[in-house]
Amino acid sequence: MYRYDEFDHQFVSERTAQFRDQANRRMAGVITEDEFRPLRLMNGLYLQLHAYMLRVAIPYGTLSGKQMRQLAYIADKYDRGYGHFTTRQNIQYNWIKLEESADILQDLADVEMHAIQTSGNCIRNVTTDHWAGAAADELLDPRPIGELIRQWSSLHPEFSFLPRKFKFAITGAPHDRAAVKVHDIGLRAHKNDKGETGWEVMVGGGQGRTPMVAVTVRDFLPEKDVIPYLEAIMRVYNLYGRRDNKYKARIKILVHELGAEKFKAEVEAEYARNPAQTTEVEQRELARIEKYFAKPALEKLSRFAPHFEEAKRANPDFARWAKNNLAAHQHDGYTIVNISLKPEGGIPGDASGEQMRVMATLGERYSQDELRVSHAQNIVLPHVKLDDVFAVWQALKAADLAAANYGLVGDIIACPGLDYCALATARSIPIAQALSRKFADVARQEHYGPVKLNISGCINACGHHHVGHIGILGLDKKGEEFYQITLGGSSSEKASIGTILGPGFAAHEVPDAIETILETYVKLREPGEEFLAAYRRVGPKPFKEALYATA
Amino acid sequence: MSQIEKGQVMTANRLRDGIAVFLTRSGEWSEKIDEAALVQEPQATAALESRAAADVKATLVTGQYLIDAERIESKVRATLIRERIRTLGPSVRPDLGKQAEGTAGAFAAVEG
Amino acid sequence: MPLLKNNEFVSDDWAFLPDDAALPESGKVVVSLTRLVKDWDQLVEFTGLLGLSLANSERTDELEAYLPQLTLVVLTFPAFTDGRAYSQARELRLQGYRGELRAQGNLLPDQFQYLNQVGFDSFVVDERFSLVDWQGASKQMSLAYQRGLYRTAGEREVWSQRHQGFAAWEEQPHAG
Numbered sequence: 044m045y046r047y048d049e050f051d052h053q054f055v056s057e058r059t060a061q062f063r064d065q066a067n068r069r070m071a072g073v074i075t076e077d078e079f080r081p082l083r084l085m086n087g088l089y090l091q092l093h094a095y096m097l098r099v100a101i102p103y104g105t106l107s108g109k110q111m112r113q114l115a116y117i118a119d120k121y122d123r124g125y126g127h128f129t130t131r132q133n134i135q136y137n138w139i140k141l142e143e144s145a146d147i148l149q150d151l152a153d154v155e156m157h158a159i160q161t162s163g164n165c166i167r168n169v170t171t172d173h174w175a176g177a178a179a180d181e182l183l184d185p186r187p188i189g190e191l192i193r194q195w196s197s198l199h200p201e202f203s204f205l206p207r208k209f210k211f212a213i214t215g216a217p218h219d220r221a222a223v224k225v226h227d228i229g230l231r232a233h234k235n236d237k238g239e240t241g242w243e244v245m246v247g248g249g250q251g252r253t254p255m256v257a258v259t260v261r262d263f264l265p266e267k268d269v270i271p272y273l274e275a276i277m278r279v280y281n282l283y284g285r286r287d288n289k290y291k292a293r294i295k296i297l298v299h300e301l302g303a304e305k306f307k308a309e310v311e312a313e314y315a316r317n318p319a320q321t322t323e324v325e326q327r328e329l330a331r332i333e334k335y336f337a338k339p340a341l342e343k344l345s346r347f348a349p350h351f352e353e354a355k356r357a358n359p360d361f362a363r364w365a366k367n368n369l370a371a372h373q374h375d376g377y378t379i380v381n382i383s384l385k386p387e388g389g390i391p392g393d394a395s396g397e398q399m400r401v402m403a404t405l406g407e408r409y410s411q412d413e414l415r416v417s418h419a420q421n422i423v424l425p426h427v428k429l430d431d432v433f434a435v436w437q438a439l440k441a442a443d444l445a446a447a448n449y450g451l452v453g454d455i456i457a458c459p460g461l462d463y464c465a466l467a468t469a470r471s472i473p474i475a476q477a478l479s480r481k482f483a484d485v486a487r488q489e490h491y492g493p494v495k496l497n498i499s500g501c502i503n504a505c506g507h508h509h510v511g512h513i514g515i516l517g518l519d520k521k522g523e524e525f526y527q528i529t530l531g532g533s534s535s536e537k538a539s540i541g542t543i544l545g546p547g548f549a550a551h552e553v554p555d556a557i558e559t560i561l562e563t564y565v566k567l568r569e570p571g572e573e574f575l576a577a578y579r580r581v582g583p584k585p586f587k588e589a590l591y592a593t594a
Numbered sequence: 595m596s597q598i599e600k601g602q603v604m605t606a607n608r609l610r611d612g613i614a615v616f617l618t619r620s621g622e623w624s625e626k627i628d629e630a631a632l633v634q635e636p637q638a639t640a641a642l643e644s645r646a647a648a649d650v651k652a653t654l655v656t657g658q659y660l661i662d663a664e665r666i667e668s669k670v671r672a673t674l675i676r677e678r679i680r681t682l683g684p685s686v687r688p689d690l691g692k693q694a695e696g697t698a699g700a701f702a703a704v705e706g
Numbered sequence: 707m708p709l710l711k712n713n714e715f716v717s718d719d720w721a722f723l724p725d726d727a728a729l730p731e732s733g734k735v736v737v738s739l740t741r742l743v744k745d746w747d748q749l750v751e752f753t754g755l756l757g758l759s760l761a762n763s764e765r766t767d768e769l770e771a772y773l774p775q776l777t778l779v780v781l782t783f784p785a786f787t788d789g790r791a792y793s794q795a796r797e798l799r800l801q802g803y804r805g806e807l808r809a810q811g812n813l814l815p816d817q818f819q820y821l822n823q824v825g826f827d828s829f830v831v832d833e834r835f836s837l838v839d840w841q842g843a844s845k846q847m848s849l850a851y852q853r854g855l856y857r858t859a860g861e862r863e864v865w866s867q868r869h870q871g872f873a874a875w876e877e878q879p880h881a882g
């Protein structure tokens with residue numbers, strides 16, 4: 044894991060002191076809310092329905108036991124004993140006081156964390172594959188370049204007042220778990236014929252009210268050129284991105300309006316204009332960072348773990364959880380443990396301070412002191428010995444963290460919606476809860492197979508509904524909440540935007556509608572065919588007919 | 595039949611802690627919407643607006659705006675679900691927010 | 707409005723020349739891009755000092771031929787949240803412009819350091835901020851990760867510090 048050196052420490056402490064001064068000036072009336080808003084947003088502080096909300100970055104989703112423990116401490120001390128893990132590998136606290144916010148930032152700085160640029164029209168927290176450094180299919184750990192980009196983008200003087208927010212996602216594996224094609228910039232590592240590693244650079248993906256899949260501007264960017272090339276993209280965007288309408292201000296609109304070719308030409312021209320840049324320092328810095336992400340010293344183990352196999356035989360609940368919640372590790376005898384933060388009837392992504400401490404301890408004891416936050420709002424223990432898995436599961440079970448629904452229909456992604464969010468048009472959490480109860484039986488969920496169900500409480504799409512296999516969007520119809528259903532979205536390497544099925548549903552009708560969709564799929568699927576594949580084969584028609592037949 | 599009086603209420607968030615508050619007749623900010631001044635006349639609305647603007651300047655509150663509401667037997671209920679949630683707390687966490695702290699509006703459910 | 711330069715308020719001896727006004731014999735005049743392009747033949751002969759005022763929607767990548775004749779370039783921030791002029795400044799500096807680069811518009815002390823870092827060296831500022839506000843704002847952060855910035859005394863670039871002895875990204879006449 045990355046560790047701060049003296050410079051990083053000084054940088055974050057100075058930033059915290061600067062924010063403390065800004066907050067004090069705001070409370071003293073020296074600066075107005077209009078002037079303060081961008082300053083607080085650039086430090087992750089929002090004003091929401093019930094109080095201030097603080098969004099803390101978990102860069103590329105990686106954190107240590109100590110850091111997770113500190114998140115728990117903050118939840119207990121400054122909030123109401125819980126936090127909400129988001130689809131952007133951040134954690135949000137919902138009950139923050141402005142007068143305490145600088146203290147929280149200091150507590151974060153103490154454990155090498157911050158909330159810098161988790162909001163505002165700047166480069167946001169860089170996200171990566173939550174299985175980075177552990178996944179069996181990985182070509183390269185995306186986190187070192189993620190850290191390089193984190194540093195380069197931190198308080199970038201040129202790119203702190205962009206037309207709109209800007210999000211990076213990076214994957215080092217062919218199977219994209221980081222949704223890189225629906226980010227402003229996505230990077231994907233691959234090898235060329237000579238065996239060198241480089242990055243495919245994708246630009247202009249995004250969700251919100253105009254979802255788009257990114258276009259590739261460079262197939263193979265040598266690693267040493269990443270920073271100057273990103274700089275060129277950012278400059279083109281900063282200069283020519285629209286500022287007349289905030290709904291058209293994301294880079295995707297610029298790419299779309301200019302056309303991919305013209306946009307590419309602008310970027311290349313900008314890139315070529317920068318005179319004789321040498322990037323030895325960047326390369327050295329990347330090499331320095333890479334050392335922190337050296338593979339952990341895992342034991343040489345056999346692929347067969349007798350204790351694990353025995354525990355599965357003896358305990359069907361455990362076996363079921365193991366079947367759904369574990370993923371293949373690069374190293375024999377180890378596995379990736381996915382902790383679902385989606386208990387039956389629970390609030391997706393919420394964890395109490397106590398649960399965070401339990402996970403911190405498990406990370407420390409069983410997973411090389413590493414935890415991950417996934418964009419599906421779950422927590423990952425990336426390096427667990429198969430023979431320790433049963434002990435981990437028992438501890439999780441005792442803390443109500445052993446939901447066996449990872450990747451299934453109960454593993455719902457949902458934004459905070461109208462229960463917390465000032466921009467919402469409808470609630471999303473109650474819908475998630477109702478669905479989670481309806482499909483509580485895991486055997487039934489297994490029967491449906493892998494399904495991504497995503498819920499957003501407004502068109503901003505923080506719950507990624509556009510790229511859910513099943514997406515639910517909460518809207519307002521004359522003061523009543525109602526919900527639009529989309530099918531066929533995906534954020535994988537074969538990304539697609541979901542199609543709206545038809546008229547929306549009232550909240551109480553949604554669970555039955557989803558059931559109808561799933562049962563329709565079961566009826567028409569070919570042997571072994573997953574939901575998304577079946578949908579792509581047959582299209583929306585059979586689902587529409589089933590849903591609206593009686594209407 | 596009980597009398598329903600429709601009108602508007604001035605709301606904002608307290609600057610220091612962000613808690614949702616409502617402007618009362620005496621010009622104070624209360625966490626309870628039931629204590630809010632419900633007004634109909636343009637003149638009264640203007641008075642709320644100027645009071646709120648002054649308190650924004652005085653750094654007491656921030657983000658002030660008027661909401662539609664109605665008073666039924668001295669209890670005030672916001673019209674929009676969004677505002678009802680602000681007067682109660684998250685509907686999915688009845689243990690938190692005004693509904694748990696005794697500062698909720700008397701209409702204890704988001705619906706209805 | 708006061709002009710801030712080298713951490714002091716100084717008087718502004720430049721005058722903006724409206725597009726339809728006649729060019730004086732000499733002096734320090736600032737013209738628009740339209741005028742600059744249209745009257746270039748005449749302006750090259752100008753014996754005084756020449757400045758350019760650029761809107762933030764105007765391109766900076768076609769200015770290279772003009773830059774050697776310019777002593778001042780004025781860039782504008784219509785709102786402090788409109789960051790285009792940061793990139794314009796950076797582009798001008800990357801193209802080798804070494805004259806005075808002035809920021810005007812909605813400038814706040816909280817952005818002062820960024821303005822300096824991208825190469826601005828004079829600022830038309832609002833009366834409501836004192837010299838002390840600006841001086842304090844110029845040293846809130848002593849570190850920057852980015853390279854090739856304009857640095858004031860006491861500011862350091864993290865990556866350059868960690869890996870010393872490599873060529874800088876670009877020439878930095880003001881680097882401290």
Ligand code: HEM
Binds near residue numbers: 135252464
């Ligand atoms: C509660 C406070 C939040 C506010 C005010 C907020 C605001 C927004 C807005 C305005 C957009 C649309 C941006 C655009 O289209 O230009 C957006 C998009 C997004 N937000 Fe949020 N959001 C919030 C919470 C969250 C949470 C909790 C998550 C994670 C679960 C999240 C993740 C995202 C993602 C992934 C997108 C879509 C990608 C994009 O277009 O940027 N946000 N958010």
Ligand code: SF4
Binds near residue numbers: 502503
């Ligand atoms: S999708 Fe809408 S309701 Fe949900 S968090 Fe984003 S802005 Fe709020």
